Amino acid sequence: MNSLYDEFRVALHSVWTRRWLVLAVAWGICILGWLAIASIPNRYDSRARLLVDVNQILPDDTPGGLGAQQQVDQIRATLTSARNMEKVAVTTGLLPAAAGEREKAGAVAMLQQNIKVVPQQDNIFEITSSIGVGSLSDADNAKLASGVLDSLITVFRDDQLRGGRIDAREGLKFLDAQIADREKALREVEARRAAFEASNIGLVGGGAGSPAQRVDAMRAEINQIDSQLVAAQAALAAANGQLAQTPATINVPGAPATGAGVARQQLAGAQNELAQMRAKGLTDAHPDVIAVKSQIAALKAQAERDGNGGGGGNAQNPAYASLAAMRAERQATVSALGARKAQLTGDIARITSQQIQNPGVAAEYDRINGEYTALKAQYDKLLAQREQVRLRGQVQTETDAIKVELLDPPSKPTTPSAPNRPLFLTAVLLAGIAGGIGAAFGLAQIRTSYPTAARLERASGLPVIGSITEVVTPERQVERKKRLVWLASGAGALVALYALLLVAEFVQRGLVA
Structure with a gap:
């Protein structure tokens, strides 16, 4: 412990014997440090709060438009854009009227570095400007800090009023050009398709759709016809069964006999119907043919009985006539469905045969149709987007689409935010004293x-x-x-100079206020 105390005394004695060196080094460090601090310009901060409210009239999912949050993000990104910063620099006098590109770029970079936009909520922003120009006085820097924010807010408001309308006009102009290009391309594709169909008559069918698409449509229609045909044939069979069980004439007592004329007429009609069925290719095993044959046999027997005479008069059965008309209608429906199915089947066979015999023609036709379909979809989409842009342009023209409200005006700074000169002056004084002591101690260690x-x-x-x-x-x-x-006296003068610098700093701050 005594040894450590002795070492401390020795070190203190070595420093004291070189006290003039300590004072000289302290003065040198303090003078240089204080001059460096004096060359740093004071920076003044000004703050303002801005409310940017998006008037969301049209829904967010409208094609070609931005949602409210996307618009707020876009505003946040463009608030400190280079174009706005250049306007602010010109308005506040940071840039002369005849400034060059290098000076403009320097002023814009300085403003972008010293202006901060901090979002407090979704649509509330705190804007801070920190200005410290060495060629200006403290009062001018403090005034410029708030002036920069005033100019920035004014420029931003003007841009929002004009920017939306300009963007809408430019968007409409761009979409009109794109629509004209798509329309021209559609006409060219239509002309090529018409020429291809004309040069390949019999190989490809006209109209919309490729051969494969038409075949798919025909097959879907055949499936529907099959279900309809089954129902129609069931209804016809039911009508034939009812007609076979219903007599063509009824015996009316006291009525004059009509003779065999009515029965023979019905027999002739049934035989004619049988002939038509066979002409259509129906075999004897077909249910309709069997029913008609049964009816013919009954009519023949009845005609023979009427020819031999009877005890009463015969009259035509109204129920039989109604069932006959119903059966004829259902038979016509079955015939029409069968004919349509046969036609579709033949068309499918013809198109399939053409595709097999000429695969290149079908592939080229499919390619042209695919190109037309894609262009038509793009054309329709562009038309919808143009209509939405037109609506948004009307909204921005007739209403305030974006409302900019100043919540807190730019503050007027009275004290510099940086540098902290009292702290720096004190730090330099302590560094000078420590440097002098360190120099004396080091010199003592060098000299044995x-x-x-x-x-x-x-x-x-x-x-x-x-x-x-x-x-x-x-x-x-x-x-x-x-x-x-x-x-x-030397040490006191150093301390007095430090105190004088502190007083001058506070007096200078008071002059700014």
Whole structure:
């Protein structure tokens, strides 16, 4: 412990013996440091809060439009755009009227670096400008900080009023050009398709759709016809069964006999119907043919009985006539469905045969139709987008699509935000004192000496008999006091200069206020 104390005393003595070096180094460091701090311009911050409200009249999912959140994000990105910064620099006088491109780029970069936009909520922004131009006074920098925000908000409002309408006009112009190009391309494809159909008559069918699409449509129609045909044939069979069980004439007592004429007429009609069925290719095993044959046999028997005479008069059965008409109608329906199915089957066979015989023609026709379909879809989509852009342009023209409201106006700064000169001045003073002490201590370590007898004894390895202290004469004592006064005056002057700089800093701040 005593050894550590002795080392401390030795170090303190070595510094004290070089006290003038400590004072000189401290003065040098403080003067240089304070000059460097004085060359740093004061920066003044101004803050404002802005509300950007998007009037969302049209829905977010409208084609060709942006949602409310996307518009707010876009506003946040373009608020400090280079175009706006250049307008602000010109308005506030940072850029002269005849500034070059390099000066413009420098002013824009400086403003973009010193203007911060911080979103507090979805549509509320806090804007901060920090201005410190070395060529301007503190009062001018403080005034410029709030002026930059005023100019930025004004430019932003003007851009929002004009920008939406300009964007709508430019969007309509672009969409009109795209629609004209698609329309021209559609006409060219239509002309090529018509020419291809004309040059390949019999190989491809006219009309919309490729051969494969037409075949698919025909097959779907055949499936529907099959279900309808089954129902129609069932209804016809039911009508035939009812007609076979219903007599063609009824015996009316007291009525004059009609003879066999009616039965023979019905027999002739049934035989004619049988002939038509066979002409259509129906065999004897067909249910309709069997029913008609049964009816013919019954009519023949009835005609023979009527020819032989009877006890009463015969009259035509109304129920039989109604069933006959119903059966004829259902038979016509079955015949029409069968004919349509046969026609579709023949068309499918013809198209399939053409595709097999001429595969290149069908492939080319499919390619032309696919190109036409794609162009038509793009054309329809562009038409819908143009209508939506037109509606949005009307909304922005007739209403305030984006409302900009200043919640807190730009503040007027009275104290600099940076640098913290009192703290820096104090830090430089302490650094100067520490630097002087460190220089004196380091010089003492470089120059080898033995301040105590014990250190000399350890270094030489020889016993030290004794030591002689310094003898100070009265004249020497007076000289020392005089030098101490000078030292104290130098140190006091350094502290006084530090205090003067602090007072000047606070006085300068008061002048800005």
